[in-house]
Amino acid sequence: MATVQVSEAEKVYILHGIRDDLRVDGRGCEDYRHMEVETDVVSNTDGSAKVTLGHTAVLVGIKAEIGKPRPMVANEGYLEFFVDCSANATPEFEGRGGEELGTELSNTLYKVFNNQHSLDLKSLCISPGEHCWVLYVDVLLLQCDGNLYDAISVAIKAALFNTKIPRVHISSDEEGGKEIELSDDPYDCMRLDVENVPCIVTLCKIGHRHVVDATLQEKACSVASLIISVTHKGIITCSRKVGRGSLDPESICEMIETGKRVGKALHPPLMKLLQQEESLGKKRQKVGFLG
Amino acid sequence: MAVDMRLPTVKNSMSLSHSAGDRKDLVVPGDVITSDTGFMRGHGTYVDEDKLTASVAGEVQRVDKLICVRPLKTSRFNGEVGDVVVGRITEVQQKRWKVETNSRLDSVLLLSSVNLPGGELRRRSAEDELTMREYLQEGDLISAEVQSVFSDGALSLHTRSLKYGKLGQGVLVQLSPSLIKRQKTHFHNLPCGASIILGNNGFVWLYPTPGQQEEEAGGFYTSLEPVSLSDREVISRLRNCLLALAAHKVLLYDTSVLYCYESSLQHQVKDILKPEVMEEIVMLTQQKLLEHES
Numbered sequence: 267m268a269t270v271q272v273s274e275a276e277k278v279y280i281l282h283g284i285r286d287d288l289r290v291d292g293r294g295c296e297d298y299r300h301m302e303v304e305t306d307v308v309s310n311t312d313g314s315a316k317v318t319l320g321h322t323a324v325l326v327g328i329k330a331e332i333g334k335p336r337p338m339v340a341n342e343g344y345l346e347f348f349v350d351c352s353a354n355a356t357p358e359f360e361g362r363g364g365e366e367l368g369t370e371l372s373n374t375l376y377k378v379f380n381n382q383h384s385l386d387l388k389s390l391c392i393s394p395g396e397h398c399w400v401l402y403v404d405v406l407l408l409q410c411d412g413n414l415y416d417a418i419s420v421a422i423k424a425a426l427f428n429t430k431i432p433r434v435h436i437s438s439d440e441e442g443g444k445e446i447e448l449s450d451d452p453y454d455c456m457r458l459d460v461e462n463v464p465c466i467v468t469l470c471k472i473g474h475r476h477v478v479d480a481t482l483q484e485k486a487c488s489v490a491s492l493i494i495s496v497t498h499k500g501i502i503t504c505s506r507k508v509g510r511g512s513l514d515p516e517s518i519c520e521m522i523e524t525g526k527r528v529g530k531a532l533h534p535p536l537m538k539l540l541q542q543e544e545s546l547g548k549k550r551q552k553v554g555f556l557g
Numbered sequence: 558m559a560v561d562m563r564l565p566t567v568k569n570s571m572s573l574s575h576s577a578g579d580r581k582d583l584v585v586p587g588d589v590i591t592s593d594t595g596f597m598r599g600h601g602t603y604v605d606e607d608k609l610t611a612s613v614a615g616e617v618q619r620v621d622k623l624i625c626v627r628p629l630k631t632s633r634f635n636g637e638v639g640d641v642v643v644g645r646i647t648e649v650q651q652k653r654w655k656v657e658t659n660s661r662l663d664s665v666l667l668l669s670s671v672n673l674p675g676g677e678l679r680r681r682s683a684e685d686e687l688t689m690r691e692y693l694q695e696g697d698l699i700s701a702e703v704q705s706v707f708s709d710g711a712l713s714l715h716t717r718s719l720k721y722g723k724l725g726q727g728v729l730v731q732l733s734p735s736l737i738k739r740q741k742t743h744f745h746n747l748p749c750g751a752s753i754i755l756g757n758n759g760f761v762w763l764y765p766t767p768g769q770q771e772e773e774a775g776g777f778y779t780s781l782e783p784v785s786l787s788d789r790e791v792i793s794r795l796r797n798c799l800l801a802l803a804a805h806k807v808l809l810y811d812t813s814v815l816y817c818y819e820s821s822l823q824h825q826v827k828d829i830l831k832p833e834v835m836e837e838i839v840m841l842t843q844q845k846l847l848e849h850e851s
Contacts, residue, residue: 271645271696275779279726282783290728292793292826300830302565318565535562543564553565 269358272486280487281473289477289484296528298479303420303539305428307554313429316555317421320481321411326403326421330431332392332446333400343390343398347375348405349418355410364407371405371418374466377504378419378495383462384503385426393436393444401429412482415493419466420536426463427540430455464495464503465536467529469521471513476521478528492521496529498537561831583629584611590624599625634660634734634758636712640703641743643729643756644714646693652686654693656701658758659734662711666693670704670715672722698724700754700762720744724754725779727764728796732803734759738810745811749818750791755809761799763792794821797829798838805839812849817842 272280280290287294299320308314311327336344349371351364358364379385390399403425405418432448432455439445470480470488477484480491489511495504502522507513513521543550584590590602590609598604601613602624611617615628636642636658644656647663655663668681668689693699700721701714716722734757743755746766754762765788767780784792798817799809807813820841821829828834 271647273645273697273724274694275725275781276698276727276729278781279728279784283789286786286789288786288789288793290793290796291830292790292797294827297827298560300832301560301562303562304565532560535560539562539564550564551567553567 270482270486272483276483277487280484284472284475284477284484287475291481293479295475295477296524298416298532299481301417301420303424303536303543304553305424305540305543307552312431313425313427315421315424315428317417317424319411319413319417319420319479321409322413322417323408324414324417324421325406325408326418326425327406328425328429329402329404330399330429331402332397332434335391335395335398339387341391341394342387343400344387345379345385345401345403347372347379347403349375349407350405351407351410355407359407359410371414374415374493374504374506375403375405375418375422377506378464378466379503381503384464384497385462386459389456389458390431392434392446396444397436397446399431401426410482412485413468413479415466415468416479419464419495420532423460423463423465423536424540426458427460427544429458431458432456461537462497462499464497464501465529465532466493466495467525467532468493469525471511471517471521476517476524478524492518492525494522494525494529496526496532498530498533500526500530502526566832582617583615584617584626585614586612590617590626595622597623599623601626601628629735630733631735632733634658635710636660636664636703636706636758638703638705640757641700641754642703642712642714642758643698643700643724643754643760643762644758646695646697646699649690649693649695652681654689656699656714658712658714658756659731659760660710660712660758662709664703664712664714665707666699666701666714666716670713670717672717672719693723698729698762700724700756723779724762725764726781726784727762728792730761730763730796730799732759732761732799732809736803736806736809737761738808740810747795747811747815747818749795749815750788751795753795753811753814755811761809763795763799765789765792790826794818794826794829797821797826801829801835801838802842804835807839807843813842813846816845816849820845 283289302318305315307316308327312330313328316325349368351359351368353360392398435447437445468491469476469478470491472488490509490513493506494502496502588611590611592608594607598609602609603612611626613626613628615626618625618627642658644658644664646654647657648655652668654666656666658664701716703712704715705713737755737757746752752764752766765784795818798821802809802817817838820838824834
């Protein structure tokens with residue numbers, strides 16, 4: 267993650283502020299920064315979304331390709347994640363500098379989606395054991411200002427909502443082999459049910475309290491963070507501890523409670539926004555990257 | 558707890574101050590300024606096939622036979638002697654500190670240019686060199702003045718006055734250097750209850766107004782006492798106001814910051830950074846500034 271230097275006195279100021287529930291920008295400990303979500307920004311993908319959280323900007327593109335299902339689960343499709351930390355975000359990511367962070371982020375995403383209920387993988391099956399849809403989820407970090415996990419998870423949920431997978435028909439040809447036909451109508455497509463897709467909440471422990479959506483300065487004052495992914499029902503699908511410091515089991519319990527509450531409250535406004543954007547249809551003024 | 562999610566909107570550039578009849582000569586890199594060869598070329602121009610062409614985006618300034626282009630947006634700070642800067646120590650070297658001031662090169666703070674604690678005036682010894690890190694460490698913030706400019710463009714700073722030195726508790730806001738207005742003094746004690754240092758390099762430091770007992774130790778003693786909640790609120794509000802003004806490219810000086818603070822009092826501190834609230838506050842500020850000038 268990009269790092270900023272903070273002086274001792276600044277750290278003390280931030281610490282005391284969080285203790286009094288008034289952060290440097292006036293937020294409380296559980297408030298998010300201003301977030302902007304837009305879908306369908308990349309035209310040659312099957313689904314895309316761009317999320318801006320404060321100064322953090324993340325772009326997600328999803329492409330659906332036909333592939334062979336995994337041997338253990340023959341009647342399900344699967345997702346492949348790839349996170350690219352572009353050097354646009356910060357000079358530390360130049361060359362191979364962003365690779366470590368990118369693999370860490372994609373491994374976490376694999377863990378988050380590695381369960382039966384996040385996404386209905388059976389709907390991605392075309393013919394069991396032979397063909398299935400593989401969703402390649404590519405995440406691009408455009409700007410880095412703290413709290414990457416949350417922004418990425420919101421963007422993935424929005425992009426999955428926006429994904430349009432073409433409908434296919436299986437027919438057998440003369441020699442008895444299976445042939446896959448795409449329907450002629452370009453608008454005939456299948457949408458995914460993203461109701462149960464979890465959102466990630468990062469909680470940073472600073473002093474004796476924990477904060478949600480930490481900026482880079484606040485991150486420099488914290489020793490450890492807890493990353494949990496929460497569904498709209500408040501169920502946790504994955505949790506990880508990052509950072510060099512240690513966490514007391516009691517504080518982990520408190521942080522999990524806060525994370526569940528905050529994560530549960532993230533889903534309704536997001537779904538409402540996505541549905542509102544969808545209902546605007548062709549009248550929507552696309553902002554894209556030059557807004 | 559609040560989550561503010563929305564669809565992005567195209568930002569319209571606000572232009573409240575139309576200076577009628579004041580058409581500036583704006584050029585972009587590559588624009589031909591003149592084909593007349595009688596002019597001397599200044600900064601921001603180059604000669605391309607006998608034509609004077611601009612190399613930066615900005616306005617053309619002509620003084621008799623000299624043509625230069627002044628860039629509109631300076632992303633890096635070009636320091637001059639006498640500028641007040643706020644910087645962060647990046648390195649501790651043999652007899653000097655390297656300070657990051659948002660310029661092309663790190664600025665230099667020589668050991669002989671700082672006031673020793675206690676205010677004594679003596680020759681710096683080898684022991685002083687070894688205890689440099691006790692005075693200023695990597696990551697510390699200082700306020701200093703530019704003493705001179707080296708031939709390669711690096712600035713040489715000094716903190717030889719009691720008002721400069723290591724900064725204590727507060728908030729640093731990093732903005733573009735072109736937004737800070739040049740004034741007689743850059744240290745202000747705002748009536749709303751906080752103090753501000755508007756560094757010429759774009760770094761603005763907000764801190765609680767110190768009491769009467771801060772005069773000893775030549776500026777190296779930092780108080781780590783908790784700041785009161787009311788002071789904290791004022792500082793957070795000022796910080797958000799500065800970001801709002803910077804987003805709308807308003808020139809920053811003590812009056813504009815104060816007007817913006819007063820216009821923002823009706824909103825909650827964390828709401829100031831929402832786009833529509835920012836626009837409203839900045840418009841009120843610009844109106845007040847126009848009234849103040851006329």
